[in-house]
Amino acid sequence: MPSSLPPEMQINRRTFLATGTAGTLVLSALPAWAQQEASAETLLRQGGVVAVFRHALAPGTFDPPGFRLGDCSTQRNLNDEGRAQARRIGDWFKERQLQPAKVLSSPWCRCVDTATLAFDSPQVWPALGSPYGARETTGAAHLRELRAALSIASARSNGFEVWFTHMFVQSDLANDSTRSGDALIVRVDRGAQPRVLAKLSVTG
Structure with missing residues (x-):
């Protein structure tokens, strides 16, 4: 996504982003959305994080009566x-030459389609699925799987993962959520608890 910032601001942001006070001063001059984007990009480049995306826009709230997984x-x-949002997600990563080590998706079609339009060939992972039949909370077994996988991803010395899931799963995993097509940048803290480090919004 082309930056609307003047050239000197683009250079300063990239140069001083991670340099303590100087980086803080530069970030403070940016709009809130740009601060989040810059912070997310830095974290992804450092590695050891997961970008947990909510699927792109799919009108409605719950699946209709007669819902069947796989149909x-x-x-x-x-x-x-929503399809345009998904493509913009992929474009954002490609423009910055950020290549995820893994792309995982809920088996729900709106998540698989978002992941496919952004990154081509996601790996479907049931643990990321919507809490179907469990109201608005992710099943305990799935939540344990998610936390275990997040711990492994957080231990990477470099590289990051991208997960595509649902608002309720974001909330149960990280106690936070996003708009459609946006992501939480997450890793576990020293107490092995998921921690949101930044939010990423590239879909406009």
Whole structure:
């Protein structure tokens, strides 16, 4: 995504981002969305984090009656705006030459489609699935899987993962959530608890 900042601000942001006080001063001159984007990009380059995306825009709230996993015609699906959001996610990473070590997706069609439009070939992982049949909380077994995988990803000396999931899963894992098509940048802290380090919004 081309920056709307003047050239000198673009250079300063990249040069001083991680240099203590100087980096803080530069970030403080940026709009809030740009601060979050800059922080997220830095964290992804450092590695040891997961970008936990909520699927792109799929109008509605819950899946309709008669929902069947594996049958996209029975589910909420991305609309044109959602598909455009998904492509912008992929473009943002490509423009910055940021290549995830893994791309994992909920088996729900709106997540698989978001991941596929952004990164081509995601690995489907049931633990990222919508809490179907469990109201608005992720199943305990799935939550344990997510936390274990996040701990492993956080221990990487370099590289990052991208996960595509649902608002309720974001909330249960990290006690936070995003708009459609946005991500939480997460790693575990010293107490092995998920911690949100930044939010990433590239879909406009």
